[in-house]
Amino acid sequence: MINKVFSSFDEAVADIPNGASIAIECWGYPATPQNLIAALKRKGTKKLTVITHTFIPMVWPEEDAILPSALLPQMKKLITSIAGIMGLGAGAFLQEYVEKGLVVEIVGHGTLAARLYAGAAGLGGIYDPIGIGTLLEEGKEKRVIKGKEYLFQEPIKPDYAFITAHRADKLGNLVFKGGYRGDQPMMAMAAKTTIVEADKIVEVGEIEPEHVVTPGAFVDRIVEIPKDGYGTPEKGAKLIELLTQIGSVRDLLFGKVVQK
C-alpha cells in the first residue's frame, strides 16, 4: 500500500516551489488547515497564488491561530470572495501589499466553487449568470444563451490544496465534521497535489464506506494534527476566549441574548 502518511507538516510541504498556486480552505477561522499554512510560512516559499473563500486579518497572536493571511508577504496573487470584513477595517490590511504588487482577484463564493469544480472536471470554463451588471463584469467575455446573459469564468486548477479533515484513513478517504466541509472536496479534486491535516488518522476500514466524503483517490498526503498543533479543541476554545474580549468581534460571533 502506498504510504500517504507524513510524519510532519514541514515534510508534507517540502516540495512546494516558488510560484505555486494553493487552494486553502478558510471560513473566517473554522475549517482552516492551519498547520500546513504555518509550515509553508516557515518554509518561506515565495510568489504564491492563494485561492481561498475568506481572507481576513488575524486579530490575535499567531501562536493561537493562523489564517491564510499569514502568508501575505509570500504572495503574488490572491483569489477570494471575501477580502477583509467590514468590522475589521475591510481590505485596508491588504493595501500595503497591493502597492508592492499583490494582485487581488475578487470573485463570488458560488463562482469560486464552480471554477474549482470546472478545474477538477477538466472543463474549459463556465458561463455564469452571477456578476452580470456588476464590477465583476470587467474584462470578462459576456455571452447570451437562450436570452439570458452570462459571464465566462475560467477554471481554477491549483498546484496544491490544503485540506483540514476530521478523520482520514491511511488510503486518504476523508470525513469532515459539521460545516468544515466547505470548498474542500472541490479543492481536493481540482488540485494536482492534495495535502490533508486530519484531527485523527485511522486504519483502513475504520471509516464506513458510505460515510466517505472525499475518496482517497483525490488525496496525496496526510498528516495527523498533534496535541500541540493548531486547530485542536483546546486552541479553538482559547481563540474563542480571546475573541470574546474584543467587543466588536464578540457581537459578530454570538447571538443576541434573548430575555425570556
Next chain:
Amino acid sequence: MKQRLDEDTMAMRVAKELKDGDCANLGFGLPTLCALYVPEGIRFEAEAGILGYGPLVQANEVEKADWHYIDASGRFTRPAPGMACFDVIDSFIMIRSGRLISIMGGFQVSEKGDLANWNTGSGMLGGTIGGAMDLAVGAKRVIIMMQHTTKDGKPKIVKKCTYPLTAKESVDLVVTDLAVIEVTKKGLVLKETAPGWTAKEIQTLTEARLIISKDLKEIEL
C-alpha cells in the same frame, strides 16, 4: 419625532414572510435577528454547507460555542435534529436553484430592484461579496431588511444605485424601519407603513417614486 421600528420589530415583520417548510439564508447583520422570531418548521442554511442548524449560541453561553457550527454570518450556532451538512457546490446549487429564501441587508435598493450590499464604493478591496451575488440572483425570493435612510438621513431606496451593484433587478421585498415595499414590474409599491407614518412622509425619505398600494395599511405583527 415619530418613532421608527426598532430592529427586533423589523425582524418580526420579516419573519412573517416565512412559513412552515421554507428554507432561508440569513445574511450578515440585521437579518440574523429574524431567527429569533420565525414560526416552527423553518430551516436555515449557511453557505459553508449546513441546512437546519439550531439556535445561535448567545453571548452568555460562550462555553457552548463550537467552530464546526457557524451560520452564514459567521456566528456560532449548534447542531439540531435533522441538520444536514454538505459541500459548497451543493450549498450554492441550493442557493442558485431557487430553493431558498434570501434575507439580506442592503446599502441601497433601486426602483427596479437592483441591489447594492457588498461595497460602499471604495474599490474592489472595499467590500466583501461572499455568497451575496449568488443569493441575490438565485434565491427563490430576495427580501432586503435595512434602515430606510442612512445614518445621516439620506434615502437608501433610490432611483439608481450609486454603490457597486450586487445584482440587477433581484429584490422582491424591502422591509425597513418605516415601510414594507414590494418591487413590481410597475415599480416600488408601498404596502405597509410604520405606525403613525403617512405614505407622503415615507415618500419624502425615499428617492425612488413609490406607488401607494390600494390596500395600504400599518405594519402588523
